[in-house]
Each structure stands twice: as structure tokens, then as C-alpha cells.
Amino acid sequence: MTTQVHEIVARPRPADAASLAAWTIAAQVVDPEIPVLTIEDLGVLRSVNVTSDAVAVTLTPTYSGCPAMDAMRDDVLGVLTTAGYQNVSVRLVLSPAWTTDWMSEIGKAKLREYGIAAPTGHATVRSSGPAGPISLKMAVKCPRCSSLNTRELAHFGSTSCKSLYECRDCLEPFDYFKVL
């Protein structure tokens, strides 16, 4: 059950009931650019800790410059204060760096249903040394017709996290959530 292991490693839910309740509320916040994905699906929500007089939430930014992070942070504050929590603080923590490997299987399924191809394979940072101009890539499956006969049109797409593909069978262009 690799999925379970993945989820335990990437998104440990709080053990205590008070923190878990706040987590459940914070986990409703969605990515403003991809509103089918919650911050829990994305693996952006890392911890929620409720003490007697405060709530501390930790998020991990996706891309360094992603403007959606500000919206997600504000939305976490919003839902928790609306739910009656006082003294809510949100920290953005860079380390360990966010990776698409943290996206849940549920999240990937939602992405496909939404028309965005989910990240294929696992993130690796190419080691230092000679940069091969051609990098080996796994085929990206068309979210519309499931064909693997697709090609990248542009590596940088409508947001930092996506690249633009087209399907050579159904001829539709589509976004691909690229591996990071």
C-alpha cells in the first residue's frame, strides 16, 4: 500500500483531537488557480497545532514565486477565524522543499478529472555536472482521451506549476502539472 505510506510521510495529520479539528477546517482551502485541489491534496498543508490560546499552521510554498501562496495563506486565516479560532498564525516553511511527490492520489485523480494531467513519475534534481541538452521524459497521458501520444508545446504554462501539452490523437491542448 504505497499510497498509505506516501500519505503518512507527506501529510501527517495531527494526532490530538483539537488540532485535527482545526486541520479539517484548514484543509478545506483550495488552490485559487486549481480550485478542485485542496491544500491538503497538494501537500501544501503540513501541520496544524492547536494550543489553549493559539493555532499555528505551517504551509510549504509550491513554487518560490507562486502568487497563489498568498491567497492560500489568507484563506487559511479566513476559514479558521470564521470558525471561531483566535490567534491564528500561518508560517511558510521552505524546508523540506515542496515536491509534487506530496500530492495525494486523490488529488491526482481530481486533477485528471478537471482536465489537467497529473505529475508523472517522481521528482529528482539532476545532479551537478554536464547538462545533457536532452532530458529523458515519461509520456504524459492526455486527461481527455488517455492517449500517451502527446507532446509538450511549451514547458512554461499558464501558471508556474504547469506546462502546456497537446494530444496528437484527440488534438486537444491541455495543461500538465509538471514534476517538481
Place this chain on the structure above:
Amino acid sequence: MKADAPANDHEDAHGHVAVDVSTLDAELIEGPSQATADIAEYALWLGDDSLVLAQQLGAWISRAPELEEDVALGNVALDLIGHARSLLHYAGTATDRSEDDLAYWRTEPDFRSLHIVEQPNGDFAHTIARQFIVSHYLFELYSRLRASADATLAAIAAKAVKEVDYHRDHSTQWVLRLAQGTDESRHRMITALSDLWPYVEEIFRDDTLIDRLEGIAVRPSSLRPAFDAAIAPVLAEAELEIPRGFVASGGGRTGNHSEHLAFLLAEMQVLTRAHPGASW
């Protein structure tokens, strides 16, 4: 976790809410992370490089040769802004200044950027040559900086290296495409590389600051072999030769800049300076 941290610094429509927007210390590090003067200076070096380069790339939006490149260069700029924010925020912890204070309220002599990032966008080939050199350098830098004894710098580097890897790939593909394209594109690529190459040496020049940051900063000169090894196969495939000629004087790290920086800063800072404290 820091649930007991003071959380009521700001009171606004949300009630008692503190937004610690950029607490960049690694998760397992306890306590606030404040840079020493030397580390702050080093963070300023790296942050200014990213900030200036991002500002340059932003100028391509709506002017690139094709729509996809508007988007690509805009996205690269956005990543660089993210790196600059993290680094300038950290630099500011030493002197209690915000990332915005550092970006908008310093003048030219206080900037620490390298001359190569200040070089004008030129034609598309010039921008690609600049990207090719800088992103390969940044990739080697951040790869090594991940092992810094300073947890904040290491965290920023670990984040940035994954993004810079994409930038490196982007510029590499374009160097190949331009060099192997038409006579015109090849001519322009050769000219651009030749125009930018004089500024390469400054990137790898050491400074006494580095001597004081052993184990924390990456010694620039130590990155040169990896940089040369990384670009050599690309240049070979593109049938481009490493240009020979003069070496620019440099001096960006001590605040001696090319004539281009002041114009760039004037444009970048004009709005903030015209409306101090404005927000929207």
C-alpha cells in the same frame, strides 16, 4: 512548532492575527532565524542577482518572439522574484528591514548584483545568452549551497535549485535552437554570447567576505569547473566557441555598477517612491 509564539502583533478585520509571511528557518530549527552581518551581506549578493534579473525578464512580457516565450520568461522571472524575496527577507533580519525596504529603498551603490545580470536584454539572443550563463551558474551555486551550515540559506537553496534546473533547461534548448537555426539566428547567438562573455569572470571571483563565511557561503571560484563542464557539451553541440576577448572589470559586489543598473532601479522603484507606504 511555535504555538506559544506571540501571535497578536496585528489586529485587523480578522481579529487577532499574525501573519509571519516568511519565516524561512528550517522546520527543525528552533527559534527565530536572524542573519549575522556577514551572512546578510551574502544573502544580499544572491538576492540582488535574482531581483535584478527578474526585473529584466519581466520586460519581455508581451514582447517575446512568441506567446509561449512571454509566458516562459515571465515564469522564470516569477521564480527569481521568489528567490529574491526569501534572500532579501533573510538579509533584512540583520538590520530589521523588510524585503520591500531592501528592494525599493536602496540606491545603486547599495546594490550588490553582478554586472552580468545588469546587462541589457538586447535582442532575444542576448537574453538567452544571459540566461544560459546565469542559470547554469545558479544551478551549481544552489546545488552546493544546499549543504550550507546556515539552515536558512540551505533551505532557500534546496527550494531554488529545483526551479533553476528548469531555467537551465529552457535556456539550453534555446541556445541550441538559435545556434542551429537560420544564418540570422546563428549570427545573433554568436554575437550575444560574445557580448555577454566578458561578464562571466566576475561571477566566479572570490571576495574577503567568502573567507569569513567558510562552510556557510559557497566559494565562487570553486564553482567554475562545474560551470565549465556543464556548458561545454551544449556549446559543442551548438558548434559555438567560447568567446575570447576582454574581461569586464566587475565590482558589483562592492557596489560599483555598470551604467545600466540605475535606469533599471529607477523604473523598478518609481511607484513605491512616488507613493510611500501605499498598498493595494
